Amino acid sequence: MLNKRHTAIDLFSGCGGLSLGLRYAGFQVVAAVESDTLACDTYELNHPGTVLLRKDIRKIRPSYLLKQLNLKPGELTLLAGCPPCQGFSTLRTLNGSVNVEEPMNDLLFQFLKFVRAFVPKSILMENVPGLAVDARLEKFKREIRKLGYQSNVEVLNAADYGTPQRRRRMVLIATFGQQPRFGEIPKYRKTVAWALRRLERPENSNDVLHNYEIRRSEEVQKLIEKIPLNGGSRTDLPKKYQLECHKNCDGFKDIYGRMSWDKPSPTITGGCINPSKGRFLHPEQHRAITLREAALLQGFPKNYKFDMSRGRYLAAKMIGNAFPPRFAQLHATALLNAITSETGT
Template sequence: MTAQEATQMSTKDMSSTASPSQARALTAIDLFSGCGGLSHGLKRAGFHVVAAVEIDGKAQATYELNHPAVRLYPKDIRKLDPMQVLSDTGLQPGDLDLLAGCPPCQGFSRLRTRNQQTFVKDDRNNLVADFVRFVKVMKPKTIMLENVPALAKDGRFTRMRNQLGAFGYGMVTHILDAADYGVPQRRKRLIMLASRVHRPEMAAKAGSRITVRQALKHVGAPSTTKDKLHAMPERRSQAIRELIALIPKNGGSRTDLGADRQLACHKRSNGFRDVYGRMAWDDVSPTITSGCHNPSKGRFLHPSYNRTITLREAALLQGFPRDYKFDISHGKEAIGLMIGNALPPPFIAAHARALRKGLLEAHTMTPAESSMTTAR
C-alpha cells in the first residue's frame, strides 16, 4: 500500500465490496475528539460518526472545519449527560455500534511516569471514569479506547476493565506500533477493543511500512505552495540555521558534529540525543509530538532541507489526508499541539474495520450463536 492509498482510502472503497446486508450504516460516537483524527479514522472504516465531544476551543473549530455534519458538544465531558447525547442523536441505550475515545493522556505520559509510579495524580486521568460512565448509560455494542502505554499499569485502567467485564464486554488489549498499521511514524500506543456482541480481535498488521519518502513525496517546497499550513515560516537565529546546515542529510544527528559544535545546553545533558536530528527518507518518522515544528524538541529536521518539517508534513506523517484543514490563525503552537495529540487515522481505521467486521457478522447471527461467540 502506498502512502497515498493509505491516506485516501474512503468508506466508498469499502462499501463497494460489501454485500447488501453489510451496507447498513454503523453508528459511532467520538469522546475527547481533539481535531478529529479519531473521527476521520472511524469514517474511513465505514462508521457514521453521529456525535463528538471536545473541550478545547481551537480543536473544536478544527473539528468543525473537517467534520461539519457531526454533532459536536463543545464542553467538558464531565458536565455532559450521555442520555442527552443519545436523545439528540435519536438513539436508545444499546443502539450505538461503537463508542470510541482517548481520554487526555498527559498525566500518563512517559516523562511523568519515569519513576515507575503506577498511579499518577492528575485530574485528567480521572476522565477514564467518565468514559466508563458513558459506556454504562449508552451500552454500546463495541468500544475502542486508545491511549499511551503507561495507562496499562495504572490502577484506574484495571478498575475500568473490571467494570466493563461486569457489564458483559469481552476485551482485548495490546500495546502496538502505529507504524505497523499504515502510519509513516514510529508510535507505540495502547489500544483496547471491547464488545458485548462478538469476540473482538485486533487488526492484522500491514504487509509493509510506509516511509517518510513515501509520505512526503508529493509535497512541494513551502516557498511555492498555496497551502498556508505548509507555508508557515520558521524563525531561527543565524547560529541555529548554520548548525542545522551542518547536520548530515538523511538521518544525521547533532552528535555527528563533534563536541566543539554542540550547543551549550546539549553539553550539559547526556539525554535527548534525537534533538536537532534529521529524519531518514527510507524509514518511518519518529513519534510526532506537539513540538514537531521545533528542532530542540526531537528528530524533526527534514531529511534533506535545512529546516524542520512543516506542520503539513507533520500532519501527513500522522496519517491525515493532504486536504485536512487547519486554521493558521491559531498559530504554530496550538496547531502543533493538535497534530501531536491526534490519533493517527490509519491506525484507528484498521482497528475500527476489525470491529466493523465483527459487528456485521454478529448482525447476521441468531441470538444463541452470538452469545456463544462472546462467551468463547
C-alpha cells in the same frame, strides 16, 4: 434522518483524527465531544455532518445525547475516544510510579459513564502506554465486563498499522458478548518518503500549514546545515560545531536530528516543528518539518484543514495529540467486521 446501521460517537475528539479513521472504516460518526476551542473549530472544518458538543464531558448527561440522537441503549455500533492522559505519560512517571495522581485521569470513568448509558456494540479507546499498567484501567475493564463486554488491551505501534510514524499507544477494544481482535497488520510499513516525497517545497506552496515564516538564530541555522542528510544527528558532528548547551550533555540525542527517508518518522509530538524538541529536521532540506508535513506523518490527508488562528505552536500541539486516522481505521474495521459477521447486517 439518522442511519442507525453503523453509528459511532467520538469522545474527547480533539481535531478529528479518530473520527476520520472511523469514517474510513465505514462508520457514520454521529456525535463528538470536545472542550478545547481550537480543536473544536478544526473539527467542524472537517466533519460538518457530525453533531459536536463543545463541552466539558463531565457536564454532559449521556441520556441527553441519547435523546438528541434519537438512539436507544444498544443501538450505537461503536463508542470510541481518547481520554486526556497527562498523568499516564512516561515523562510524568520517571520515578517508577504507575498511579500518578492527576485529576484528568479520572476522565477515563466519564467514558465509562457513556458506556453504561449507550451500551454500544463495541468500544475503542486509545491512550499512552502507561495506562496499560494503571489500576484505573483494571477497574475500567472490570466494570465493562460486568456489563457483558469482553476486552483486549495491547500497547501497539502505529508504524505497524499503516502510519508512517513510530508511535506506541495503548489500544483497548471491546465487543459485547465476543472476544475482539485488533486490526490486521499490513504487509509493508509506510515511510517518511511515502508521506513527504511528493510534497512541494514550502516556498513553492500556497498552503498556510506549509509555507510560513521561520526565524532562527544564525548559529542554530548553521548547525542545521551541517547535520548529515537523511538520518544524520548533531552527535555526528565534531564538538566544535555543536551548540554550547549540547557539548557536555549525553541525553536527548535526537534533538536537531534529521528524519530518514526510508523509515517511519519518530513520534510526532506537540513540539514537532521545533528541532530542539526531537528528531524533527527534514531529511534533506535545512529546516524543521512543517505543520503540513507533521499532519501527513500522522496520516491526515493533504486537504485536512487546521485552524491557525492561535498560531503555529498550538496548531502543532493539536496535530501531535491526534489519533493517527489509519491506525484507528484498521482497528475500527476489525470491530465492524466482527459485529457484522455476528449479526449478519
